[in-house]
Amino acid sequence: MEDLLQFVLRHYRRGLWDPDKAIVRFRKNIGYYDAWKARRAVWRLSAAAVAALLLAAGLALHRSTLNRWEETTASSVVLPDRSTVRLKDGSTLAFQPRRFSKERTVRLEGTAYFEVVSDPGAPFEVRSGEARVRVLGTKFQFDAERREVFLSEGRLLFAREDSDKGLLMTDGTAAVLEGDAAVPVFITPASLNPVAWATGRLAYDAVPLAQVLDELSVIFGKELKTSTQSSDSALLTGEFLVSDGLDHILSAIESALNVEILPNE
Numbered sequence: 001m002e003d004l005l006q007f008v009l010r011h012y013r014r015g016l017w018d019p020d021k022a023i024v025r026f027r028k029n030i031g032y033y034d035a036w037k038a039r040r041a042v043w044r045l046s047a048a049a050v051a052a053l054l055l056a057a058g059l060a061l062h063r064s065t066l067n068r069w070e071e072t073t074a075s076s077v078v079l080p081d082r083s084t085v086r087l088k089d090g091s092t093l094a095f096q097p098r099r100f101s102k103e104r105t106v107r108l109e110g111t112a113y114f115e116v117v118s119d120p121g122a123p124f125e126v127r128s129g130e131a132r133v134r135v136l137g138t139k140f141q142f143d144a145e146r147r148e149v150f151l152s153e154g155r156l157l158f159a160r161e162d163s164d165k166g167l168l169m170t171d172g173t174a175a176v177l178e179g180d181a182a183v184p185v186f187i188t189p190a191s192l193n194p195v196a197w198a199t200g201r202l203a204y205d206a207v208p209l210a211q212v213l214d215e216l217s218v219i220f221g222k223e224l225k226t227s228t229q230s231s232d233s234a235l236l237t238g239e240f241l242v243s244d245g246l247d248h249i250l251s252a253i254e255s256a257l258n259v260e261i262l263p264n265e
Contacts, residue, residue: 069094069107079106083124086113086198091144111143113198130161131177131184141195147177149184150194158184191215202240202249209234209257220246223264231259 071094077085080100085093091110096103104124116124118137126133128144138154149158151169158175159166160182167175167184174194177184192215193202202219204212210232213224219242226232234257240249250261 067096067099069096079104081117081119081122081124083114083116085115088112088197108142108144110145111141113139113141113195115139127161131158132161133158134166141198147184148174148187149176150174150189152195152199191218196242200242202242204236204238206235206237208232209236209253209259212236212253213261216246216249217264222246224250224261225264227260227262231257234259 071092073087073090073092075087075089077087077093079085079095080097081104083104085106087093088111091108091112093112094107095105102122104119104122106124106126108126108128112126114124114126114135116135116137116139120136124135124137126142128142129147131144131147133140133142133149133156135154135156138156139152140154140156141150141152143149149156149169151171151173153171156169157166158169158177160177163182165183167186169175169186173186174189175184175186192204192207192211196202196219202215209226213226217223236253236257238252238256240252253259254261
């Protein structure tokens with residue numbers, strides 16, 4: 001022990017041995033700093049990967065929300081652009097709420113009556129199977145199953161889903177897309193007031209009374225006839241509300257044409 005002490009005293013120089021520097025040299029010799037740098041690089045890469053995954057997940061969620069289609073079977077629907085839709089029983093309407101301000105597109109199963117708000121910068125389209133209707137602002141009925149359109153007001157383009165060629169329709173016209181036909185064709189409307197179920201209005205312009213009574217029979221589920229066959233050819237011009245009821249409508253017709261209308265027993 002005394003020899004060791006003599007050795008230290010003989011060779012000791014102030015500042016010759018620095019413990020902190022010695023630890024640094026030792027760590028370098030065993031690769032401590034290289035391992036630490038490697039771990040730090042891994043941590044940085046891991047953090048970047050997690051951030052990238054979170055960003056990707058956020059973008060995917062945003063796109064999913066943006067592109068989500070909402071379906072409704074409600075009898076009356078107000079779309080984001082304030083256009084309104086009346087759906088017949090058993091019909092379904094689908095649209096994308098988040099995209100509707102730029103892409104006014106809906107999908108239809110069944111029959112619906114549309115009152116479309118005009119927007120020249122964003123055409124309104126109804127798509128269903130192989131048929132589509134394109135409008136800017138108008139009122140029309142679309143029967144998706146029969147592929148029939150009745151236009152109450154305005155103009156529209158009725159075409160196949162995959163075609164740019166179509167039929168340009170105007171007020172009061174009806175058309176159908178038959179089978180594999182390239183474009184729809186005009187037809188005679190199935191009734192005098194095809195959209196009365198949606199609008200609640202009946203309008204007649206010099207229509208034979210017999211035809212009027214046929215339509216009222218279908219609407220109210222009660223067969224009607226005139227007391228004299230000669231009255232069937234009388235021409236009726238006028239407008240009525242379905243909500244007024246059959247008795248009120250018949251009374252008005254009898255007064256206007258001086259006829260008697262009876263149930264067909």
